[in-house]
Amino acid sequence: MAVVTSARAVVRPRRLDRSRAAGVLLVLPSLLYLTLFVFIPVIKAITTSFTVRDRDDAGNYTYRVGLDNYAQLATSETLRANVIFTVLIAVTSVAIVFCIAYVIALALRFGRGPSARFLGRIYIVPLFIPSVIASYAMITFLANHGFVDGILQALGLPDGVFPKIVFDWKGIVITQVWLSLPFMTVLLSSVLLEISDSLIESARDVGASSWQIFRHIVLPLSAPGALIGVTFMFLGVIGGFTVPYLLGPNAPQMLGVSMVYYMTNYFEPYIASTQAVAIFLLSLVAAVYYVRQQFKREVR
Amino acid sequence: MKQWLRSITPLAAVLLVAAACGGGGTPSAGGSSAPSAAEDKELVFYSGGDTNVQDLHQKQIIPAFEKATGIKVTFTFLEHGTGAQGIYDRIKAQSDAGKTQWDIDLWESDTGYYTRPDDLFLQVTDKDIANLGKVPKPTLDFVQNKAVPYRGSSVVLAYNSDKVTNPPQTYDQLLDWIKANPGKFAYNEPSTGGSGDAFVIAMLYKYSDYNKYVSQPFSASNEKDWDAAFAALKGLAPSLYGKGTYPKGNAGTLDLLNRGEIWMGTVWSDQSTQALQAGQLPKTVKITQINPAFNGGAAYIGITKKATHKQAAMKYLNFLLEPAQQSLIVTGAMSGYPGIDWQYMPSDARTRFSGADKEYRLWPGGTYGQDMQRLWHEKVAS
Numbered sequence: 001m002a003v004v005t006s007a008r009a010v011v012r013p014r015r016l017d018r019s020r021a022a023g024v025l026l027v028l029p030s031l032l033y034l035t036l037f038v039f040i041p042v043i044k045a046i047t048t049s050f051t052v053r054d055r056d057d058a059g060n061y062t063y064r065v066g067l068d069n070y071a072q073l074a075t076s077e078t079l080r081a082n083v084i085f086t087v088l089i090a091v092t093s094v095a096i097v098f099c100i101a102y103v104i105a106l107a108l109r110f111g112r113g114p115s116a117r118f119l120g121r122i123y124i125v126p127l128f129i130p131s132v133i134a135s136y137a138m139i140t141f142l143a144n145h146g147f148v149d150g151i152l153q154a155l156g157l158p159d160g161v162f163p164k165i166v167f168d169w170k171g172i173v174i175t176q177v178w179l180s181l182p183f184m185t186v187l188l189s190s191v192l193l194e195i196s197d198s199l200i201e202s203a204r205d206v207g208a209s210s211w212q213i214f215r216h217i218v219l220p221l222s223a224p225g226a227l228i229g230v231t232f233m234f235l236g237v238i239g240g241f242t243v244p245y246l247l248g249p250n251a252p253q254m255l256g257v258s259m260v261y262y263m264t265n266y267f268e269p270y271i272a273s274t275q276a277v278a279i280f281l282l283s284l285v286a287a288v289y290y291v292r293q294q295f296k297r298e299v300r
Numbered sequence: 301m302k303q304w305l306r307s308i309t310p311l312a313a314v315l316l317v318a319a320a321c322g323g324g325g326t327p328s329a330g331g332s333s334a335p336s337a338a339e340d341k342e343l344v345f346y347s348g349g350d351t352n353v354q355d356l357h358q359k360q361i362i363p364a365f366e367k368a369t370g371i372k373v374t375f376t377f378l379e380h381g382t383g384a385q386g387i388y389d390r391i392k393a394q395s396d397a398g399k400t401q402w403d404i405d406l407w408e409s410d411t412g413y414y415t416r417p418d419d420l421f422l423q424v425t426d427k428d429i430a431n432l433g434k435v436p437k438p439t440l441d442f443v444q445n446k447a448v449p450y451r452g453s454s455v456v457l458a459y460n461s462d463k464v465t466n467p468p469q470t471y472d473q474l475l476d477w478i479k480a481n482p483g484k485f486a487y488n489e490p491s492t493g494g495s496g497d498a499f500v501i502a503m504l505y506k507y508s509d510y511n512k513y514v515s516q517p518f519s520a521s522n523e524k525d526w527d528a529a530f531a532a533l534k535g536l537a538p539s540l541y542g543k544g545t546y547p548k549g550n551a552g553t554l555d556l557l558n559r560g561e562i563w564m565g566t567v568w569s570d571q572s573t574q575a576l577q578a579g580q581l582p583k584t585v586k587i588t589q590i591n592p593a594f595n596g597g598a599a600y601i602g603i604t605k606k607a608t609h610k611q612a613a614m615k616y617l618n619f620l621l622e623p624a625q626q627s628l629i630v631t632g633a634m635s636g637y638p639g640i641d642w643q644y645m646p647s648d649a650r651t652r653f654s655g656a657d658k659e660y661r662l663w664p665g666g667t668y669g670q671d672m673q674r675l676w677h678e679k680v681a682s
Contacts, residue, residue: 059518059667078678144542145559167545250489250546251681265491266674267667 042280048259062240069274078251078270083278085252089169089244090237093176094230100177102226105188106218109195127182135246138175139166171247173252175289176240179234187232189226192218224293233291235283257278304366315569340612343371346387348378348410352633360628364402365619371612384409391420391604405607406616414447414602421446421602426652428614431621434640439598441515447602448617450639451629453570454590454596454660455498458554463563467655471502474590477564479539485564486541486556489681491673493550495566498594500676501663503529510592510661518667530679537680546681557585566594569656570635577635586609588655596660598639623649 052066073079108120126134141147142165149162165171195218204212244254253261255275263272354377361371378384387407394402395418407413414421423445430442432448434671439449441666457474459467463484468474478485488496505513508525537544547553553565554572558581567587575581586636601620603613619625620682623645626638630649638645650657664671 029373055520057520059520076678078682081682145561164542167542167547246548250544251677253677261491261673261677265670267670268674 008219036097043295045276045280047078048270049277051270053268053270058136069270072271073271073274073278078212079275081252082255082275083257085169086238086255086279089172089176089254089284090234093173093180093237094248096173096177097180097233098226098230099228101181101184101188104181104185105192108189109192123185126178129179131179131242132246134179135175135243138171138178138247142166142171142174166247168249172244175243175247176237180236184229184233185217187229188222188226194225195221224297228290228293231286231293234286238282238286239279310451310563311352321601323587328648329350330539338352340371340609340615343373343405343609343612343616344376344403345373345406345408345616346378346404347389347406347679348384349408351379353377353408353599354379355630356629356634360632361620361625364625365616368619369612369615371609371615382415388413388416388420392418395420395485395606400606401608402604403608404604405609405613406601406603407599408599411443411447413595414443414600422607422610424448424603424614424617429618429621431618431640434644436641438514438662439639441533442598442662443602445598447598447600448621448639449598450616450617450620450626451634451636452596452598452639452660453568453635454589454656455495455566455594456569456572456589456656457564457594458557458572458581458585458587459559459564460557460566460582460584461586463493467564467586471506471592475536481563482539483541483543484563485539485543486547486562488550488552488566489546489548490676492548492552493531495550495553495568495571495671496546497663497669499566500529500533500672500680502590503593504672505661507532509520513664513668514662516664518664523668523671523675525646526675527679530675531681533676547565554581557581569596569637569653573635574633586655587653589658589660591658593658593660593664596637597662599636 022078031064049069050065050067052061052064052068056062073083104119104123107116111119129137139146142162143149144162144166146166149157152162153159163170165174199217200213203217208216239256239257240254245257245260248254250256255278259272259275259279262268262275345357345362349352358375358377362375365371366373378387387404387409391402391404391407424432425445429448435449439452443449457467464477468477487499488495490500504526507529508522508567512519512522540546541556547556550568550571553562553567554575556562557565557567569587572581572585572587576583576585601617605615607613619642623638623640626640626644627646627649628634629636630638630645630652635652637653637660638649643648643657645657
């Protein structure tokens, strides 16, 4: 016994050293990746956003450092409208997805019988459809004189009454909701699965109503996980391109679309970078929240 | 060398180019050192673009040219401009090294390359290439005669002939028609496709002066004229499809025409003609051109300044501009406009674009184009 202990005492520090070196080796690729593809581009975008380009009558450029791009972001009606529009779309889509996904997740968690099982199989479908295809499908489906409008008109709806959904904010929200629903539902389901049946049964035994169980047990216990899902989706919608590009209005534009236009069509990489920083700051709010939640979890 | 070059894939060609550039003007064995004064027996032709461009040269023009002249053509094709900059650098490296016989004779690429200050392309006139006399002068001026426009396309007006019996003849008539038929006209968002740009550009030309933009250097002060044009476009919005809904992309306008949502719109000549032929548009859709025309553009081929086979290169371009070859472009899969004036074209080629077989106007693009698209978004869309 004593021999074993002493042997352990000798071996242990060596093992620790080795595992430390292995740890560094394991972290190195991801650190390298982060540096090359995240840190450097972010720093570059930030420096670019402080570069101001002036143009003379003949079209020659001169460059200087300044805050003009940010001033333009704040004062230009078009750009300001784009920022507000992006936030509104993200908040609306996330709120709607959250409500629907929560109901589906509840049904999957507590529902019994064939309808819950059917729901459990079908809700995942949009996860396997690329956003480009979903967007084009939504256009043909929801356009004026499209599929839905056609059916409603056959049922007696007068021509021209069907609201403008495609090329409008409604089109973006509907498609984002449709695309994000499975992910949010999967996440909420796993959060709800963590709540043990015994907790709910014991509450029921002492006479709690379903509403009371939901209000005082299910909701508080699922809140931290659910908010992480909300954070993820918010980040996804705020930086999205395909859906707002194909289904959105001509103006205002979501930042993802506007950024691409400024970069490739208007040849204004400096304004584009400033918008990128704006997206980055908006995301940062969500990211800080996410990191704090993760930290709390680990402490727990 | 020639056999080998012909058999390699475009990918290998890119590697070859990269290798040539990396070497900083490595002497290439591509051109045989026959003096160009004597009859050229071969021709080295680099091209790029869509596969229909490749098919046109490789399957139709080159075999006919080789048969007619006995000149062997070495044709290298790089799809979609991949490596275009590499080819340019390769030509420039030979120029920088002071070589007198460059190994690429003909190069087909984006228009901007031919007029770069490096001055790598030969200025040609109808004394060198007889058929250049048939080419509309503005398209040659556009590249300072340093390349030959051999095909083109233009934005035209497409209309549903069931609903529209007398299509507008001028831009002003078109504006009147739009106001008289609210919701029945659309042009696509300018940044998403050139046919939408053309409608906006026609408005800019209405309130500014076309001559300020053709063969003139950029001047930001010209853009002062644009305010009135954008105000007019903004005022037009309530009469447009969806009270100012601008479809996305050139195909967006075609889609609205196809679904009967609109009766008229601006479209590309080649895209709409191909769609009509493929049955993707109803036969009732017809195209026409207003006067003065919407803008269009040409595709060019340039002869390098110190080409080893200058005579053969000129012969090829002259051959390409013959009405017989030009007809292949118009009636074939390309559905292109001819490089030469429509008046020299046989009638069967003209009927393919009947109503729109007219000369187009030009648009300098570049900085003007970038500003036009941004200002449209700021002043018209919002």
